[in-house]
Amino acid sequence: MQIAFTGALWPWSPALLALAVVIALGAGVVRGFSGFGFSALVVAGLTPFVPPGPVVAGTLVLEAIASASLIRTVTGDVDRLWLKPLLIGNAVFVPIGLAALSWVPVEQLRLIVAGGLLCGAAALRLVDGHHFRKSATLSGVTGAASGFLNGFAASGGVIAAMLMIATHLPSNKVRATMISFLLYVSLYALLWSFALTVMPGSKPSRLLGPDTLRWIMLLWPTMFVGMRFGARAFGTTPSDGQKRLVLNLLIVVSALGLFTAIAAR
Numbered sequence: 001m002q003i004a005f006t007g008a009l010w011p012w013s014p015a016l017l018a019l020a021v022v023i024a025l026g027a028g029v030v031r032g033f034s035g036f037g038f039s040a041l042v043v044a045g046l047t048p049f050v051p052p053g054p055v056v057a058g059t060l061v062l063e064a065i066a067s068a069s070l071i072r073t074v075t076g077d078v079d080r081l082w083l084k085p086l087l088i089g090n091a092v093f094v095p096i097g098l099a100a101l102s103w104v105p106v107e108q109l110r111l112i113v114a115g116g117l118l119c120g121a122a123a124l125r126l127v128d129g130h131h132f133r134k135s136a137t138l139s140g141v142t143g144a145a146s147g148f149l150n151g152f153a154a155s156g157g158v159i160a161a162m163l164m165i166a167t168h169l170p171s172n173k174v175r176a177t178m179i180s181f182l183l184y185v186s187l188y189a190l191l192w193s194f195a196l197t198v199m200p201g202s203k204p205s206r207l208l209g210p211d212t213l214r215w216i217m218l219l220w221p222t223m224f225v226g227m228r229f230g231a232r233a234f235g236t237t238p239s240d241g242q243k244r245l246v247l248n249l250l251i252v253v254s255a256l257g258l259f260t261a262i263a264a265r
Contacts, residue, residue, distance in 0.1 A: 036182065
């Protein structure tokens, strides 16, 4: 399904270019609205058509840029009791996820990523309205799972947000904590991406390279346009409506990603 045409700037099909712009715009709206979801939506939408490594690395760069642009506006709402275990879990498990991304066969990776995202989004929707008690065990498991998925598919924010929402953390605190969390974790994952790229015996094209830069340059402007619309909508939407809108969109996009991954086999 990867159709190439000659051109140094964009070696894929014009149809893929149009699809990527639409996906980045929609994912940007979700990111500005909820504080998470950009990487999950972009990876789910694009990995059925292109190798996932450069897309994941590119979205990590954009997650860091997006969070840096919002961090000053949300500092006072960050929940430190959630942020600390998330950062610790990611510090340990992001390298493991990145190693899996480098070495797992692409066809299997596409199915795993799409299926995992769908399960996470569906679980997040199912627990809506149910209350989980915040505990050290829950936050520790959340940090570990989000770390592996952040390294493997730049989508650990889905799991982190799922369990924060399940403990009835207010939407403004979920959004603020995710923005802060994704800033630090994206930078950390990028450092490991570079280390794995230059490591003897690695496959550089799977993580960092010219394709990574292409994705960054394409997705950056469309992401920020979408974020502007999403941030404006956040302030005018009731809390329950905020959660359900994001969850439903994640489920739809993840399901489409899984369907196209199966069809591509």
